[in-house]
Amino acid sequence: QAGSSLLDLTHGIGGLLPRLSRPANHSRIHYAVMFDAGSTGTRIHVYTFIQNKLPILDNEMFQSIKPGLSAYVNSPEMAGHTVRMLLKVAKQTVPRVEWKRTPVILRATAGLRLLPKQRAHALLDQVQHVFDESPFLVPDDSVSIMDGTNEGVLAWITMNFLTGHLSPQSQKTVGILDLGGGSTQITFLPKLRKTIESVPSADYVARFDVFNSSFELYTYSYLGNGLMAARLGALGALGAKGTVFKSSCLPKKFRDEWSFGGLTYQVSGDPEGLSGYKPCYLEVQKVVQGVIHQPHELQDTSAFYAFSYYFDRAVDAGLIDGERGGRLEVRDFKRRAKEICNKLTSSPPSGPFLCLDLTYITALLKDGFGFKETTVLQLTKKVRNVEASWALGAILDHLHNMKIHRGDETFPNPVTCDL
Numbered sequence: 073q074a075g076s077s078l079l080d081l082t083h084g085i086g087g088l089l090p091r092l093s094r095p096a097n098h099s100r101i102h103y104a105v106m107f108d109a110g111s112t113g114t115r116i117h118v119y120t121f122i123q124n125k126l127p128i129l130d131n132e133m134f135q136s137i138k139p140g141l142s143a144y145v146n147s148p149e150m151a152g153h154t155v156r157m158l159l160k161v162a163k164q165t166v167p168r169v170e171w172k173r174t175p176v177i178l179r180a181t182a183g184l185r186l187l188p189k190q191r192a193h194a195l196l197d198q199v200q201h202v203f204d205e206s207p208f209l210v211p212d213d214s215v216s217i218m219d220g221t222n223e224g225v226l227a228w229i230t231m232n233f234l235t236g237h238l239s240p241q242s243q244k245t246v247g248i249l250d251l252g253g254g255s256t257q258i259t260f261l262p263k264l265r266k267t268i269e270s271v272p273s274a275d276y277v278a279r280f281d282v283f284n285s286s287f288e289l290y291t292y293s294y295l296g297n298g299l300m301a302a303r304l305g306a307l308g309a310l311g312a313k314g315t316v317f318k319s320s321c322l323p324k325k326f327r328d329e330w331s332f333g334g335l336t337y338q339v340s341g342d343p344e345g346l347s348g349y350k351p352c353y354l355e356v357q358k359v360v361q362g363v364i365h366q367p368h369e370l371q372d373t374s375a376f377y378a379f380s381y382y383f384d385r386a387v388d389a390g391l392i393d394g395e396r397g398g399r400l401e402v403r404d405f406k407r408r409a410k411e412i413c414n415k416l417t418s419s420p421p422s423g424p425f426l427c428l429d430l431t432y433i434t435a436l437l438k439d440g441f442g443f444k445e446t447t448v449l450q451l452t453k454k455v456r457n458v459e460a461s462w463a464l465g466a467i468l469d470h471l472h473n474m475k476i477h478r479g480d481e482t483f484p485n486p487v488t489c490d491l
């Protein structure tokens with residue numbers, strides 16, 4: 073699934089060049105490899121850049137493997153094996169002569185953040201070993217757990233780059249909503265000073281420079297509010313073991329095993345209790361209430377791109393096309409959640425968790441972030457054949473050092489300081 077467009081860093085999709093105009097001098101082409109070690113899967117992105125005054129993204133090769141590294145918490149060598157398998161994609165994509173100057177980097181997200189430190193590091197040590205044995209360039213800090221603040225910022229950079237909004241001439245930018253398995257991110261460029269002034273803590277603000285522009289973003293990553301972690305929260309299963317977890321969001325006669333983060337849970341519907349949208353909403357609400365901060369501004373006018381599980385579940389629910397994506401209003405998730413939850417059978421064709429998942433997405437958007445029911449979201453998997461993910465932003469940061477820093481470094485007291 074190689075991308076074919078040439079993306080100019082300053083003009084995003086505007087920088088389309090015809091294939092024949094490729095520079096004959098191959099030394100101007102270079103490669104970079106980013107692994108995304110997510111809670112539900114590990115993915116490799118192999119980027120091809122053309123060196124220009126500013127580099128141009130020529131192509132992305134992408135492949136993924138399930139489950140994520142955290143599933144191998146009791147057999148860390150399998151984590152190394154996963155990465156070794158995916159590195160084959162890099163070997164096939166990058167010409168052999170370029171291997172020793174092609175950087176390989178792995179960043180882990182919520183799956184490893186949720187594990188005890190020692191166990192997470194045992195997994196990362198295996199990955200480091202595979203990198204060190206590989207013929208690629210292994211920079212300092214090539215394998216680590218990414219800071220949650222950066223995850224949102226880097227996804228914002230990816231989407232604004234791919235949609236052509238990072239150029240100094242661009243007047244507007246797009247916000248991002250990323251729903252992973254373990255964590256969820258919201259990031260946007262505030263229009264109102266009040267939005268920055270009224271954040272609950274300084275780590276909701278990030279500043280950085282990119283291609284001669286400086287940005288100050290509202291951004292936050294909520295650990296434990298990814299879709300899989302939210303299922304556990306709704307079931308009351310976080311940290312608990314050895315029982316059957318019942319939910320009014322699951323079909324009454326449903327009972328099965330379900331695994332996440334290296335643990336397996338017994339889950340079922342509630343045969344004697346309630347089922348349907350209303351009781352389910354009450355269950356999922358407790359996962360967001362008092363947890364998610366509502367930003368001061370979330371106007372309809374600011375465009376939000378939503379991807380990862382927002383996209384996948386919108387496809388599963390038949391709300392958008394899996395190839396083209398599409399635009400949805402927040403209330404479309406709610407309407408479909410009601411339809412699915414209110415006729416839960418023992419084995420719905422859409423899968424037993426769809427009611428829970430859509431209800432959680434509705435609660436997260438409305439009661440969590442405080443979006444209006446009529447807010448329009450652009451559901452996206454790829455832009456110009458490049459994955460909607462933080463990975464491209466992360467490689468751009470590695471290549472161009474954007475000096476991302478959190479608000480607290482220069483922002484002593486956001487509530488009282490006079491800006």
Ligand SMILES: Nc1ccn([C@@H]2O[C@H](COP(=O)(O)OP(=O)(O)O)[C@@H](O)[C@H]2O)c(=O)n1
Binds near residue numbers: 115
């Ligand atoms: N390049 C990617 C990366 C993740 N995803 C989706 O993101 C969701 C899970 O994200 P994740 O496993 O990285 O979770 P976190 O570790 O970020 O919480 C799944 O729906 C994946 O299919 C994607 O569609 N494309």
